């Protein structure tokens with residue numbers, strides 16, 4: 001995984017750009033993820049002691065800490081160019097309940113006591129995820145995570161008006177409880193963030209697997225974050241019959257994508273052609289085409305080449321090579337070229353739609369997808385919603 005994205009572009013077969021509006025949609029689901037992190041966190045039993053100079057020491061233990069009546073306010077975020085994501089989850093309110101064991105020991109007297117407690121809390125949570133290349137995938141580092149406790153009132157056994165000694169003791173215990181809660185919550189959030197990143201990448205990888213054909217979408221460089229988008233760079237290497245495609249002349253440049261749609265997939269010819277060839281060899285790409293100008297049965301090797309005017313689909317062989325280009329619904333002869341035969345027809349769209357649905361694309365709320373053929377690559381851009389069932393599927397993974 002190269003640290004400098006620009007030096008990785010030539011090895012990049014696919015790019016995914018997630019713009020700010022898409023992050024807003026995902027962020028709307030963040031509160032559910034944070035809620036799961038709070039509820040799923042397990043608070044370990046904890047023991048400690050504090051010496052009181054010359055007058056002995058205080059011992060304490062915290063057990064059975066649980067969270068109740070959790071409610072999450074709103075979540076806001078910003079994309080910090082070259083840095084990461086800044087997230088603020090405010091008005092988190094919860095009641096923590098548990099058991100405290102405490103005691104006092106000195107040369108003169110020793111005593112101990114165990115008492116149930118509950119803590120009303122109002123918390124603001126701040127998380128600043130940074131994205132990096134972890135084991136060939138996009139990984140999230142959320143160690144920059146903090147909890148601001150606006151209110152953390154500890155009531156011992158329902159005692160709402162403690163005396164000064166109990167108040168001194170509860171203030172000390174309150175500090176300890178804050179540290180335990182922060183440590184566990186931030187640990188759960190880091191786990192949730194990486195499960196989310198893996199879930200998305202696994203979904204994309206499954207989407208690109210069909211029978212014995214699969215695609216390695218491991219990343220070629222660390223993701224880039226600007227004020228308007230998050231962009232990840234992927235190998236796009238087709239694996240079939242123990243052979244893995246090679247990409248070394250890819251032509252990606254960030255200027256080839258705009259920023260007005262929610263999600264963009266930039267796909268190189270060098271990614272698609274090996275996939276098409278494998279699909280043909282595996283007998284998955286059977287296409288009988290007839291139209292006013294001609295009828296063909298595909299028999300030779302296939303190569304997909306994208307040009308600005310439309311999608312070109314080449315078939316090797318054929319005596320009189322004829323080029324046809326898909327320009328919307330119009331099929332027209334364009335030219336003849338040596339030892340190749342091009343057929344590009346609207347029926348290709350029907351086949352692609354069938355394949356996309358078979359791969360589970362219907363599960364996504366995708367709006368206004370556009371396929372833009374360009375010289376040497378194609379851009380697929382669309383808007384999307386994060387369907388509730390996908391969130392449930394993701395949270396099941398988080399709570400495993």
Ligand SMILES: CCCCCCCC/C=C\CCCCCCCC(=O)O[C@H]1CC[C@@]2(C)C(=CC[C@H]3[C@@H]4CC[C@H]([C@H](C)CCCC(C)C)[C@@]4(C)CC[C@@H]32)C1
Nearest residue numbers: 014016033129138140193197200201203204207232234265
């Ligand atoms: C995935 C749907 C597939 C539809 C396909 C349509 C047709 C496309 C045809 C061919 C495609 C070929 C190329 C596919 C390559 C895709 C590779 C691919 O999967 O790219 C993804 C890489 C990871 C990521 C950058 C991404 C998206 C979302 C990012 C995540 C958003 C929030 C996540 C934060 C960590 C939030 C933490 C919140 C927590 C509660 C604190 C964040 C930023 C993690 C990283 C992902 C795109």
